[in-house]
Amino acid sequence: MGELCRLQQEHMTEQPTILLLEGICKRFGALEVLRGIDFTAKKGEVVAMIGSSGSGKSTLLRCVNLLETPTEGRLVFKGEEIAFHQTAQGQQPSNPEQLRRLRSNLSMVFQQFNLWQHMTIIENVMEVPIIVQGRGRDEVRAEALELLDKVGISDKAKNFPAQLSGGQQQRAAIARALAVCPEAMLFDEPTSALDPELEQEVMKVIRDLAEEGRTMLLVTHDMGLARDVANKVVFLNQGLIEEQGTPAEVFDNPRSTRLQQFLRASAA
Amino acid sequence: METFFGSALDYDYVGAWAYITNGKHLGWYASVRWTLGAAILGAGFALFFGLAGAMMKRSRNMLIEAIGSGYVVMVRGVPDVLFLISFPLAFEVGIETLLAYTQCTLEERAGVLWPPCVGAQWALSDIEYFLMASVSLGLVYGAFCANVIYGALCAVPHGQIESAIAYGMTPRQILYRVHLPQMWVYALPGLSNVWLLLLKATSLLSLLQIADIVQWAERLGAPNYFSFAGLVHGDWRWRYYLVLFVFYILMTMVSEWGFSKLTRRVSRGMATQGGGDAG
Numbered sequence: 001m002g003e004l005c006r007l008q009q010e011h012m013t014e015q016p017t018i019l020l021l022e023g024i025c026k027r028f029g030a031l032e033v034l035r036g037i038d039f040t041a042k043k044g045e046v047v048a049m050i051g052s053s054g055s056g057k058s059t060l061l062r063c064v065n066l067l068e069t070p071t072e073g074r075l076v077f078k079g080e081e082i083a084f085h086q087t088a089q090g091q092q093p094s095n096p097e098q099l100r101r102l103r104s105n106l107s108m109v110f111q112q113f114n115l116w117q118h119m120t121i122i123e124n125v126m127e128v129p130i131i132v133q134g135r136g137r138d139e140v141r142a143e144a145l146e147l148l149d150k151v152g153i154s155d156k157a158k159n160f161p162a163q164l165s166g167g168q169q170q171r172a173a174i175a176r177a178l179a180v181c182p183e184a185m186l187f188d189e190p191t192s193a194l195d196p197e198l199e200q201e202v203m204k205v206i207r208d209l210a211e212e213g214r215t216m217l218l219v220t221h222d223m224g225l226a227r228d229v230a231n232k233v234v235f236l237n238q239g240l241i242e243e244q245g246t247p248a249e250v251f252d253n254p255r256s257t258r259l260q261q262f263l264r265a266s267a268a
Numbered sequence: 269m270e271t272f273f274g275s276a277l278d279y280d281y282v283g284a285w286a287y288i289t290n291g292k293h294l295g296w297y298a299s300v301r302w303t304l305g306a307a308i309l310g311a312g313f314a315l316f317f318g319l320a321g322a323m324m325k326r327s328r329n330m331l332i333e334a335i336g337s338g339y340v341v342m343v344r345g346v347p348d349v350l351f352l353i354s355f356p357l358a359f360e361v362g363i364e365t366l367l368a369y370t371q372c373t374l375e376e377r378a379g380v381l382w383p384p385c386v387g388a389q390w391a392l393s394d395i396e397y398f399l400m401a402s403v404s405l406g407l408v409y410g411a412f413c414a415n416v417i418y419g420a421l422c423a424v425p426h427g428q429i430e431s432a433i434a435y436g437m438t439p440r441q442i443l444y445r446v447h448l449p450q451m452w453v454y455a456l457p458g459l460s461n462v463w464l465l466l467l468k469a470t471s472l473l474s475l476l477q478i479a480d481i482v483q484w485a486e487r488l489g490a491p492n493y494f495s496f497a498g499l500v501h502g503d504w505r506w507r508y509y510l511v512l513f514v515f516y517i518l519m520t521m522v523s524e525w526g527f528s529k530l531t532r533r534v535s536r537g538m539a540t541q542g543g544g545d546a547g
Contacts, residue, residue, distance in 0.1 A: 099436075103433070107435065116432075128436070161537065
């Protein structure tokens with residue numbers, strides 16, 4: 001499956017930076033959700049973002065593909081600075097073409113799956129490559145079937161999302177995300193809407209992707225998943241990165257009391 | 269009982285058949301084309317104005333939003349009968365005013381006659397009246413459609429739109445690929461109401477001098493005391509109107525059937541009560 005999207009794993013050399021965030025702030029009116037986040041993700045890195053509800057981890061992820069526009073701060077994608085301009089409502093992206101290029105290179109997997117209800121599973125997977133990336137239908141169909149096979153739901157290709165279980169829907173959403181050959185994948189609490197059994201089947205797919213060397217940003221409440229798949233764990237607290245490091249550093253050797261508290265509560 | 273059967277047997281079926289298939293009656297049946305034509309064409313216009321109005325109402329541009337909202341509020345507030353008779357008249361006078369400037373002399377325009385000269389007279393044919401009636405129906409019921417479609421667009425779950433944004437679709441692609449296709453399932457019940465109102469409003473076509481089924485029924489049913497003009501009968505209008513009742517009820521039933529087919533079609537896959545088991 002590694003040859004899909006010409007994914008290359010280069011073990012020896014220093015990996016290029018895919019994403020660079022600098023001084024990201026996000027305010028909703030008087031509410032400060034993010035208060036100056038600096039953060040990089042290198043090619044092949046799996047970054048898990050943890051933190052309690054309201055810590056800003058989902059907002060941070062949504063700032064990466066600009067579903068939320070950061071009030072302040074820089075965003076650099078593969079060396080290309082995303083252009084902003086100031087308006088009365090604050091900073092806005094100024095180049096729609098660049099914005100779409102950024103978004104079609106960062107595919108998102110949502111907590112509530114958000115598969116398009118009126119399309120079959122295979123149509124969901126084929127939609128973005130054909131409509132946004134302008135690729136040929138036959139080539140995309142063949143690849144979509146391969147991807148559905150990879151996530152283990154090729155028999156559901158002609159079904160509608162509502163006819164699938166939550167776990168199957170989330171795996172279809174992952175296939176949709178893979179179909180665009182993303183530079184990085186953004187997971188927004190992908191297992192939070194699933195019961196434990198269905199959670200396992202989705203986690204297995206995510207684990208496989210991590211082993212393939214995909215670049216992934218993963219917001220999760222599941223400490224087991226974070227420890228398992230991530231090479232970097234970021235702990236957010238009140239809109240700031242409180243601690244980051246390898247899973248071993250963060251989970252086995254938490255320095256701040258806030259993280260110690262959080263981990264105790266999560267383990268309980 | 270005997271008299272009942274007797275009269276049933278004595279009844280002049282051949283004469284009755286000849287009466288209801290005479291030229292005038294055939295003209296009546298053929299006039300259904302105006303009614304159904306105006307309904308279908310009017311519905312097309314209504315859908316067009318409805319989609320346009322709903323889009324305008326959702327616009328972030330305040331001026332466009334105000335035009336959309338203004339259309340919905342004002343046109344819904346005007347009685348359809350009034351709109352149906354005033355819009356074609358206004359349109360006609362407007363065209364004649366334009367013609368007057370190019371066709372008539374200054375002195376003619378200063379006079380009290382309307383139109384000021386023969387060249388500025390715009391005589392409308394049946395077809396033109398019919399088209400204007402359809403546009404009027406479209407404008408009136410388009411305002412109702414706009415509100416229905418506006419509500420349906422708002423009812424599409426935000427996550428559906430958000431994932432389209434997140435994958436880099438353009439606003440146009442989002443509208444045509446996700447938002448509009450998903451809107452129908454929420455809009456159809458409301459649109460079927462509007463369609464039935466519009467269908468029934470076609471009975472007002474005679475107000476625009478179109479010889480529709482209502483006008484024919486009125487003429488045919490009017491009392492006739494002269495045998496040279498056909499069958500002599502008293503005021504039979506109620507009988508003819510009764511036929512119209514049946515006609516409109518039949519049309520309603522056909523519409524209901526059509527809408528249930530449509531609903532099934534647009535609910536495919538949609539996680540609504542109607543679409544949960546479909547596909």
